Amino acid sequence: xxxxxxxxxxxxxxxAVSGCGRTDHMGKAPSFTPTTNNQEHYAMMNPPLPQQASVxxxxxxxxxxxxxxxxxxxxxxxxxxxxxxxxxxxVDEKAQIKNExxxxxxxxxxxxxPALAGLPQRINERLPNGATTDPLVDISSDSKSSGDGSVxxxxxxxxxxxxxxxxxxxxxxxxxxxxxxxxxxxxxxxLLVSGFARSEDISRQNEITFDKIASARVSYGGRGQITDMQxxxxxxxxxxxxxxx
Numbered sequence: 001x002x003x004x005x006x007x008x009x010x011x012x013x014x015x016a017v018s019g020c021g022r023t024d025h026m027g028k029a030p031s032f033t034p035t036t037n038n039q040e041h042y043a044m045m046n047p048p049l050p051q052q053a054s055v056x057x058x059x060x061x062x063x064x065x066x067x068x069x070x071x072x073x074x075x076x077x078x079x080x081x082x083x084x085x086x087x088x089x090x091v092d093e094k095a096q097i098k099n100e101x102x103x104x105x106x107x108x109x110x111x112x113x114p115a116l117a118g119l120p121q122r123i124n125e126r127l128p129n130g131a132t133t134d135p136l137v138d139i140s141s142d143s144k145s146s147g148d149g150s151v152x153x154x155x156x157x158x159x160x161x162x163x164x165x166x167x168x169x170x171x172x173x174x175x176x177x178x179x180x181x182x183x184x185x186x187x188x189x190x191l192l193v194s195g196f197a198r199s200e201d202i203s204r205q206n207e208i209t210f211d212k213i214a215s216a217r218v219s220y221g222g223r224g225q226i227t228d229m230q231x232x233x234x235x236x237x238x239x240x241x242x243x244x245x
Contacts, residue, residue: 030183030187098151101147
């Protein structure tokens with residue numbers, strides 16, 4: 001009896017764990033990810049400490065030629081933690097690879113003993129009619145192999161997402177992260193982007209293209225009832241990984 005109770009409990013726990021990601025949108029639209037208590041929100045709420053103390057002067061705020069961001073000619077590009085910039089993702093790549101290989105080999109060996117102290121003749125006399133020891137050994141082989149493979153891939157993606165500077169590295173490189181969520185009926189689409197960018201690669205429009213971001217990570221997916229129907233159940237995934245046939 002305790003064994004049956006334990007197995008039932010383990011089964012319920014497994015079902016709860018496997019379905020915890022689906023209970024959020026069971027019978028309702030999926031919930032948005034909270035925009036607080038994440039790394040972007042922390043970077044905006046906690047500005048970094050200045051490397052050196054700056055002395056403010058009234059002329060700096062009153063002059064039109066000041067380098068301050070609030071001035072008329074100031075640089076408004078993202079440069080410090082908590083600043084926001086736009087990431088432009090335009091991916092249009094095509095790749096096609098085709099390989100062919102062919103190998104052909106043939107060989108033939110023959111060994112005969114026409115005169116070896118009369119031994120073949122004596123053996124032939126004892127063999128049935130039509131049998132002979134000449135050639136004594138006859139070996140032939142033939143092998144042929146061929147292979148053909150091709151890869152064709154095409155990707156196209158055009159997106160724009162606002163990202164936040166979450167950290168400024170000692171060498172001046174900006175660590176950026178951004179997220180965007182769009183909910184339509186019972187399906188939620190989410191876009192995540194992160195990477196490292198140089199401040200000089202940011203345009204005057206405060207934008208940076210995807211190819212100028214180092215260690216770029218882009219995730220475009222979603223969750224909801226349609227996504228759940230497209231994914232096999234966890235039991236089927238386990239069986240596919242365990243079964244050898």
